[in-house]
Each structure stands twice: as C-alpha cells, then as structure tokens.
Amino acid sequence: MATLIIDGQEVHAEEGQTVLEVARANGFEIPTLCYHPQLEPYGACRLCIVEVIRRGRSRLETSCTYPARDGLVIKTKSPPVIEARAVILGLLLSRCPNVPVIQELALEYGITEPPFPVEDPEEKCILCGLCVRTCHELVKADVLNFSQRGIERRVGPPFLEKTRQCIGCGACTIVCPTGAIEIVLEQAGIYKEKPLGPTAAIWVPSLQAVPRVPVIDTDACIRFRQNDRTEGEIADACGVCQMVCEAGAINFDQQDEVVEVDVGTVIVATGFQMWDPAQLSQYSYGKSPNIITGMEFEHLSNAGGITSGEILLADGRKPEQVAIIHCVGSRDHNAHEYCSRICCMYSLKQAHLVRDKTDAAVYEFYMDMRAFGKGYEEFYERVQEEGVVMIRGRGAEVEVLPDGKLRVKGEDANLGRLVYVDVDMVVLSTAIEAPHDANQVAALFGLSRSVDGFFAEAHPKMRPVETNTGGVFLAGAAQAPKDVPDTVAHAGAAASMALALMDQGEVTISPAVAVVDEELCSGCKTCISLCPYTAISFIEEDNVARVNEALCKGCGTCVAACPAGAIEALHFTDEQIVAQIEGVLAWV
C-alpha cells in the first residue's frame, strides 16, 4: 500500500489506483470532464491537473492518469494548479462558448467570457473521447473514433456517415459531458409497443415489489444485443452494471429455469388482465398518444415512472383539461356485462392525483358511482370538493380533433341532453378481465369459470375461497374483480384455509367411493383403463379388480361400465338411484 500526502493530509492508496481516484476517495475535489470510472483514463481535457511533488521536483500532471505512488506529495489547489486550470477552461470556453457545464466551470475560475476568438459558437465537442472509449471499450461496437489531426481533429463514425455498425444504444449520448451527441430516431424505438416502458435496460419493474430486485431487459441491454447481433462473437460488451454492483449480484449467465416443487395445497392468485379498449372504436384508443388507459395513467403518475411521476402529455406539456371515462368495456353488452368494481375508485384516485399534481380541470363521465368500501364515499366527497366536474352519463365517444385536442361526447343524464368537452388528455377506465390463459390454468387445476370468465368459487356465499378441487384455493382478482383491501382479505382467508389443511397433516376423503364386489368381478379389466385417477388395479393372483379408496374420487364411471355389475359407487348405488327415479316418477 502506498502512502501519499494530499493537500497536507496523509492518505493511503491501493495498488493500481490513480492520484485522482485516491483524492476523490478521500473527499478532495478535482474537476474532470473526460474521466469516467468505468473507462480507461485518457488525459484529454487536462482539467484534473494537480501539482505533483516527487523527489523535491514539482510538476503539473493530469491526476486521472498519474499512478498513486508511495511518497508523492500532491497539491490540488496550489496557485500554479488554479492558474493552469483557468487557462485550460479559457481555451475550452473559447472552443465551446455555449456549453453550460463549461460555462459553469469557467465561472468557478472567474472566467465569464471566452478569452480567445470563438470560431464556431455552436461547437459542443471538446474531443474528450469519452464517447469513443465507451463505444470501443464498453459497447464494443467501434463506431465512433477520432479522424483528422490538429485543429481538424473530430469525432464521428467512419467518413462521418451513418453506419449499420451503430446499434443505437445511446451510450455515447449519456457519457458525453457537453451534450454534443444527439440520437436521431429513424425507426421506432425498441419500446414502440411499450411507450411507458423502462427508461434503462436494467430496471426495477415494480418499486413496491418484495424483494425489490432489478431485472435486465435483454431486448435493450447492450451486452445481450451485441451478443445476439454478432452471434456470440462479442459476448462481453458493456457490463457496466456488473462493474458498479458492489454486491456482485449481476450474473449474465442466469437463465430462466423450470423448478418443480411437490406441494399439498395450491392457491391460485393469477389476478386479472386489462381489457383492450381498441376493441371498441368509439374510444379512439391508439389514435392519439394522449388517450391512455387507467393502467397507463398509473405508470405515468408513478414516481418511479418515465416522467418521475409528473402528469404530462406526450409532447411534454402539462395537460390543461383531463377527461376520465368510467365503465369503458364494463357494463356494456358489446364488451363485458359485469361491473369491474375497482375502476370507480381508481378513477376518483386518478382525478385527485391530476388535481393535486397539475392545475388541469378534470371531467369525470360516470354512469353510477360505486364507492362501496370503507371510507370510499368520504373520498368521493373530497374529490368533488377538489373541483372535479362530475358528469353523470356514459362518455360515449372520443374524437381526435385536427389540432390534436380530444373531444369527449356523452350524455349528461342529469341535464337530459348531450354534452361534449374538449380536453388534452383522456383516461379510459378500462375493464379488467380474466387473464387470456385462464382456460389453461382452469384445466390444470380442475377449476370452473363463472360466466364472467373469472374462476368459480365452491359456493358464492359460504365457500368464497375454496374450489371444487380439494386443496386448491382462490385468492384475489382471480376469483372476481377486487381492490387491494378485498384482495388482501380474500388472500388471507385462502392462506389460512391452506394452512389448516396442511396442519391437519391428513385429509378426509369423501365416503362416496367405488367398491368392487370380488364375488361378481369376472376379471375382464374393462374398468381399469376407464378410471381417470388410475385408482383401480388388477390383482393377478385373485383375478379381480380392486379400488384404492385413497385415490378414488367417486365419479362412478367404472360403475356404469362394469358388464358384471360388480362395482358399486357407495352412496350412489344403482339401487339408491333407481329408488330415487321410481320415487320422483311416482310423485307426478
């Protein structure tokens, strides 16, 4: 370990550190422009200059490239350093007079005007090479490089022409300290189908998730894209996240894996999906970026979202009028007939958020206000007091006007006439529906589905979390639309039912099982292949079929098929059923 003196203070350096790294680690401020901790130092901007005193000789050196050797004495703020930096900043300001970072740095050193003649007031590039190094060292695309020499030196792709080598990752625009590089979108971005998608390739999909772990979007990640593009030739691009993650948690080799677990009980909590409002053309969904669904509004107003929680129109302006339309796709014979139950309250919440975060006027088109829960009516009152205009009647149509404004037409049932408002943003409180793969899940667990498509509970009043399949329970919106408090209550009930079952350690099976009368059984084996649960086995030595009562579920298919009439379904015997038939027929 090396020991140095920086501005009179003794500090220690690790093997391979530069003076800049040691100084910064110990809290000394040194300005830099061309330095980036993930890139090889380059010494281009000269701003990090310090006075290095070694064996009694003093020299000015760029600290980002100078190795932190034992016994060095460093001065970061001595008069020669300040003087040299002022000259450097004067030169930089004369080259790029209109770049804010340079203006600010120059001002710190007392320079307000470019001291030398300005050639091009629009020049922004200081030739620090951060972009070149990023493109070469991290992205490994080698698109950007220096060309020409001396005062002609410049940065760009070969022949300054568009090249297919560029993967459009945008890393150069991010590292450029002066904002000299712009990305021009010629094709729709990767996120054309998810305009409110993540802002970086590694992101935390849900800020409230537990555990809160980020995931890598392999469609956007430079490393994965380079690997795919070059078919594995460039497999080690970027990896910045791996370099900076102190916990060493990034593992690019991780693959999706199928994990098999043996369980005794299952809780189906597969929730809902959003109904697609493009199915009803009158809402013009997709015709203007400012017509969004309630879910998209949630993304927009989320503090972790693309606008950091600001409610903005697609062009970045704040909306002045917002309309919220209830029951889009719900309570509608052309879509879902049921009430989605949660949208009245989330619409009121969203109206409140718009009023809270912007000065926009808010119009809510509603049919009935279903403020059903504890404190909900009070919240409805409060939102009305906040000045939200409530229009009772279905918002029937949204028209995109030539100037981009949105005209919402509907009926005001209280006034008994048609009304319209022109707004900048429309939020469609779209229905929620059973997930598209609910059928597969139902088949997997032997669940039934109600007419509305959600999974059916065993009894609508008395058994709201059980299903007709033993050991399988329902929780949350998988069973029917529910808000969070109801979901939590339902899930708690499901969990305790599952625990109760597991705690018993044994299950009581229905006594309605099939039994073989071995006297009558002729050993024909007809029943063996019929049983859906393979509960019947053939006993060779006795030449009879025998039912395993623990496996038998009592459907009686074997009973109906036995040519010898040797199998009976207990509690549903032929005699019992025939007696019933005779009984009912005698009655009428």
Next chain:
Amino acid sequence: MGVDFEPRIVAFMCNWCTYAAADTAGVSRMQQPPNVLPIRVMCSGRVSPEMVLRTFRAGADGVLVMGCHIGDCHYNSGNHRTAKRIPLLRNLLSYAGINPDRLRLAWVSSAEAPRFVEVTNEFIKTIRALGPLSQGVTE
C-alpha cells in the same frame, strides 16, 4: 295424445356442472315447468345405459343426461365416456321400441343457468310433441 299431457322427464345431472346450473337457475328464480325431475350423480359418466333403460321402464317419457362440457369434467375424462355411451344407446333405443329423440345428452356448465332452462324447456317441447311413452307399444 291429449293437450293436457304433462311429460315426465328424468334428468341426470352431474354434481359439479349441471346440478349447480340447475341450482343457480332456481336461486335466480328463472321460470321453468315442473316436468323435469332431477337425479344427481357425481359425474355424467356414472349414468349407465342400463340405468337409462330402467328409467324408461319406470315410466319416464324422456331422459336427459347432462354434464360438464368436454374438457371441464371434474374427473377430467368421465364425460368422455358419456359422450360415447349416450349416442350409442340412442342408436339402440329403437330396438327397444323407444324413439331415440326421447333421450338427449347436453353439456351445461355451472355458469350456464340460462342454458339449463333453455335446454330443458326445449326437451319438454320435444317430448310433449312425441306424446307419452306408452308401455309395451313400439314407436
């Protein structure tokens, strides 16, 4: 065939789908004539051809066998057997002197109370048109 003939129809319903649909139809106060006499079985696969014949013999004018839709059977494949047995039995009914139209197989899920009412009403109409099943007479 008198106008005031009231058909007596025995309907076998599986516990999980059709019986639940019938229950819902009742709870929902859906109107239906009292001609349909329900017999609950655990699965439509429990209904043997012999049982259907015994039902006719006991005096039913029509027999309905109802269960879950294919793929929805609570016992996965119980109704696959029903789907084979009942049409086969229909083919054989005329040998016993019974019009095959007196036996009908229908899939009605627990969510389909209105369909339950529709299917039963339609069947009542069919049987009403066919008249009573006179014992000992070949149709």
